Amino acid sequence: MSAQQPTHHVASYYAASANPSPERPPISGSVECDICVLGAGFTGISAALHLAEQGQSVVVLEAARVGFGASGRNGGQLVNSYSRDMDVIEAKYGAESARALGDMAFEGNRIIRSRIAQYDIACDLKEGNVFASCNAKQLEGLREHQALWERYGHDQLELLEGEAVKREVGSSRYTGALIDHSGGHIHPLNLVLGQAAAFESLGGVIFEQSPVLKLTHGEPVVLTTPGGEVRAQRVVLAGNAYMQGVEPRLESKSMPCGTQIITTEPLDEATARALLPNDMAVEDCNYLLDYYRLTADNRLLYGGGTSYGGQDLASIEAVIRPKLAKTFPQLADVKVDYAWSGNFLLTLNRLPQFGRLNDNVYFAQGYSGHGVTCSHLAGKLIAETMRGENERFDAFAGLPHLPFPGGRLLRVPFSALGAWYYSTRDKLGI
Numbered sequence: 422m423s424a425q426q427p428t429h430h431v432a433s434y435y436a437a438s439a440n441p442s443p444e445r446p447p448i449s450g451s452v453e454c455d456i457c458v459l460g461a462g463f464t465g466i467s468a469a470l471h472l473a474e475q476g477q478s479v480v481v482l483e484a485a486r487v488g489f490g491a492s493g494r495n496g497g498q499l500v501n502s503y504s505r506d507m508d509v510i511e512a513k514y515g516a517e518s519a520r521a522l523g524d525m526a527f528e529g530n531r532i533i534r535s536r537i538a539q540y541d542i543a544c545d546l547k548e549g550n551v552f553a554s555c556n557a558k559q560l561e562g563l564r565e566h567q568a569l570w571e572r573y574g575h576d577q578l579e580l581l582e583g584e585a586v587k588r589e590v591g592s593s594r595y596t597g598a599l600i601d602h603s604g605g606h607i608h609p610l611n612l613v614l615g616q617a618a619a620f621e622s623l624g625g626v627i628f629e630q631s632p633v634l635k636l637t638h639g640e641p642v643v644l645t646t647p648g649g650e651v652r653a654q655r656v657v658l659a660g661n662a663y664m665q666g667v668e669p670r671l672e673s674k675s676m677p678c679g680t681q682i683i684t685t686e687p688l689d690e691a692t693a694r695a696l697l698p699n700d701m702a703v704e705d706c707n708y709l710l711d712y713y714r715l716t717a718d719n720r721l722l723y724g725g726g727t728s729y730g731g732q733d734l735a736s737i738e739a740v741i742r743p744k745l746a747k748t749f750p751q752l753a754d755v756k757v758d759y760a761w762s763g764n765f766l767l768t769l770n771r772l773p774q775f776g777r778l779n780d781n782v783y784f785a786q787g788y789s790g791h792g793v794t795c796s797h798l799a800g801k802l803i804a805e806t807m808r809g810e811n812e813r814f815d816a817f818a819g820l821p822h823l824p825f826p827g828g829r830l831l832r833v834p835f836s837a838l839g840a841w842y843y844s845t846r847d848k849l850g851i
């Protein structure tokens with residue numbers, strides 16, 4: 422992120438309904454600390470809070486506002502596990518890796534719930550999420566998915582087929598639905614703001630409007646911003662898709678991607694219940710997936726679309742409204758109050774990238790579209806490894822990551838071509 426980029430929350434339903442939160446001043450002059458965290462999204466704030474609980478002196482540098490990035494503008498879905506499932510991990514990286522990651526696949530969700538309870542965070546937590554299949558092949562995939570997660574100890578899944586789907590989703594689009602009763606949904610900006618306040622209550626310091634322009638490795642590591650610098654013994658890089666020009670080694674094996682969300686006007690209770698009778702969050706099984714849920718005030722928050730490279734679309738509503746209307750034709754003319762986009766970070770194997778640079782710089786990024794729960798796990802594992810318990814962090818850090826085909830120049834068109842291929846297969850049901 423450069424000093425010229427926006428410094429306020431994107432105009433979204435979340436920003437409009439955010440809990441009060443102080444504006445923190447930018448850093449000025451030189452500050453020393455044990456640990457400096459770059460980025461105040463879920464990854465950075467989760468790490469900072471775990472580290473502060475361990476008694477470390479921690480400073481967070483945020484380019485814009487707490488929750489400015491994907492964490493303050495996402496679909497809010499508490500989806501368990503990772504963007505690649507354990508069978509793929511097992512096939513590619515072996516049983517040991519799959520077992521280690523499988524043991525942690527449901528932990529991020531539990532961390533979020535314990536944060537909400539421990540720090541009394543008001544973020545509209547609601548229970549349950551649904552994976553909806555659009556054709557027979559995807560329904561078969563859901564059956565396999567259920568068997569796989571049950572093998573890893575998850576016992577809160579339920580498969581619905583055919584008309585039974587309407588118990589949870591009032592749409593005729595779906596052939597089946599896997600309900601994860603342990604999943605859920607939240608107001609993500611309020612979740613990150615609440616955790617930032619908890620971190621500050623433990624003595625942690627956050628500087629907003631403080632983009633890190635330069636990282637100088639050494640002991641201490643120096644992070645330079647336009648108005649000052651932090652000299653830290655150890656650093657956590659948690660800038661994800663919004664961090665550019667700080668550490669080229671982290672940019673070569675990942676790609677920012679945009680996804681868009683619209684939010685309707687509040688729906689009356691009967692209309693809302695007809696869409697989602699038990700108020701669960703839904704994502705479909707397509708390669709380019711749709712995801713939606715009801716907010717606390719009964720708006721339908723509907724997301725979809727992927728723009729490789731993260732460039733902005735001319736009209737978000739023009740892209741997302743037809744998807745909403747396909748799922749819920751009765752809402753074809755509903756008023757849309759908010760439309761925004763945000764960037765997530767994609768990796769080639771769709772698994773997150775955790776690791777260390779020069780022994781005292783740690784990073785976690787690249788959740789590839791499903792990062793709400795895993796970013797919270799990342800923060801906990803960073804705190805663990807910083808106190809010398811390396812095993813769980815290293816289970817992720819040991820995963821190999823490759824650059825995207827085509828390099829920085831051609832990775833966007835190559836990925837778009839791949840997405841076209843897979844979404845055509847989805848449409849054909851093959």
Ligand SMILES: Cc1cc2nc3c(=O)[nH]c(=O)nc-3n(C[C@H](O)[C@H](O)[C@H](O)COP(=O)(O)OP(=O)(O)OC[C@H]3O[C@@H](n4cnc5c(N)ncnc54)[C@H](O)[C@@H]3O)c2cc1C
Nearest residue numbers: 460462463464484490491492495496498633660763792793
């Ligand atoms: C529109 C959208 C919908 C999504 N929906 C879901 C969903 O429903 N469920 C799900 O599981 N996942 C979802 N995701 C993904 C999920 O939101 C992300 O994986 C997760 O929030 C990443 O958190 P993060 O803290 O790593 O990154 P971010 O939240 O992006 O935070 C990075 C922060 O670092 C700051 N930063 C960057 N560079 C610098 C710098 N040089 N100096 C200082 N600060 C810097 C940024 O300003 C930003 O605040 C969605 C993503 C998007 C964009």
